[in-house]
Each structure stands twice: as structure tokens, then as C-alpha cells.
Amino acid sequence: MYEKQQITEEQLQKILEAAQNAPLAVGNRPKARLTVVQEPELLDEIRKCCQTESRKNPGVIRDSLYCAPTLILVSETSLSEDRIELCDAACIIENMMLEATSLGLGCCYIWGCLSKLRANHVLLKKLDLEEGQVILSGFICGMPVKPLYAKKREAISVVRL
Numbered sequence: 001m002y003e004k005q006q007i008t009e010e011q012l013q014k015i016l017e018a019a020q021n022a023p024l025a026v027g028n029r030p031k032a033r034l035t036v037v038q039e040p041e042l043l044d045e046i047r048k049c050c051q052t053e054s055r056k057n058p059g060v061i062r063d064s065l066y067c068a069p070t071l072i073l074v075s076e077t078s079l080s081e082d083r084i085e086l087c088d089a090a091c092i093i094e095n096m097m098l099e100a101t102s103l104g105l106g107c108c109y110i111w112g113c114l115s116k117l118r119a120n121h122v123l124l125k126k127l128d129l130e131e132g133q134v135i136l137s138g139f140i141c142g143m144p145v146k147p148l149y150a151k152k153r154e155a156i157s158v159v160r161l
């Protein structure tokens with residue numbers, strides 16, 4: 001969860017600069033688009049649209065954006081047959097996450113709840129997406145309510161041949 005307090009303009013600019021430096025597939029750079037949503041009313045509408053039922057506590061509706069004050073959507077004008085634009089979006093978001101973390105901000109990749117946003121034509125209009133533009137992934141960031149810590153996690157298996 002995040003504090004209500006917005007990230008600073010300087011922090012946002014550094015995160016956006018990191019996004020611009022992400023490695024992308026050849027030719028995809030002009031198709032990619034970042035939409036920064038910080039306007040509280042619009043963010044609340046997106047939050048309501050994207051809320052989901054908690055897996056841990058069935059019946060409990062949770063904020064899929066964790067009260068974050070900044071949402072950045074990555075979209076593309078079209079998807080190639082091999083859907084390489086999804087890889088580009090992941091690279092952009094990873095770069096933004098590394099920068100946000102280095103700035104002491106909390107952040108998270110947002111994917112699952114975006115299908116609801118893609119289906120909400122009223123909100124899509126408010127996001128001013130160009131015709132045919134599709135939202136691929138999202139990124140949220142803000143000041144974390146609790147200090148960041150390194151989680152224990154299952155290892156990815158490694159095969160050496």
C-alpha cells in the first residue's frame with residue numbers, strides 16, 4: 001500500500017527517463033506510448049473499474065492499485081503477430097521499477113486487472129488513447145506505507161549444460 005502523498009515531479013521525470021532508455025525491439029519505439037495518470041478523480045475511476053475480489057479473503061473487494069498516487073500505462077498502436085510489444089512493455093516497466101526503487105519509492109507491475117480497463121470504453125476515452133491503441137501493461141508507484149524489504153522467494157530453477 002502507498003501513502004496518499006504524490007511522488008515529486010523530479011522523481012517522475014527520472015522514472016520517465018528510465019523508461020525512455022529501455023531496450024525495445026527494432027521499430028517499436030514510435031508505436032509505444034506512456035500515459036501517466038496522477039489526476040485524483042480519473043485515478044479513482046480507474047481504481048473502481050479495476051478493483052478485484054481478494055484471493056486470500058473471498059468476498060472482500062480489494063484495490064488492485066494499492067492506493068498508489070501514480071499509474072503509468074504502457075500502450076501500443078498495434079500488436080505484431082509474435083506480440084513482441086508485450087516484451088517491450090515489460091522492459092519499459094522493469095526500467096521504471098529499477099529507477100523507482102533506487103529513488104526509495106515502492107512500485108509494482110500491474111497486469112491482471114487491466115482487462116477490466118480495456119473493456120471500459122468510457123475510461124478508455126478519458127485516457128485519450130489513439131484509435132486502435134491497446135493498453136499492454138501498467139506500473140504503479142508511490143511512497144510505501146511500510147519500509148521496503150527483500151522478500152524470501154522460491155528460486156527459479158537453473159539448468160547448466
Ligand SMILES: Cc1cc2nc3c(=O)[nH]c(=O)nc-3n(C[C@H](O)[C@H](O)[C@H](O)COP(=O)(O)O)c2cc1C
Nearest residue numbers: 064090108109110111112113114137150151152153
Ligand atoms: C508480468 C508481471 C505482471 C504482474 N502483475 C501484477 C498484478 O497485476 N498485480 C499485482 O499486484 N502484482 C503484479 N505483479 C507483481 C508480482 O506479483 C510481484 O509482486 C513482483 O514480481 C515482485 O515479486 P516479489 O513480491 O516476490 O518481490 C506482476 C509482476 C510481473 C513481472
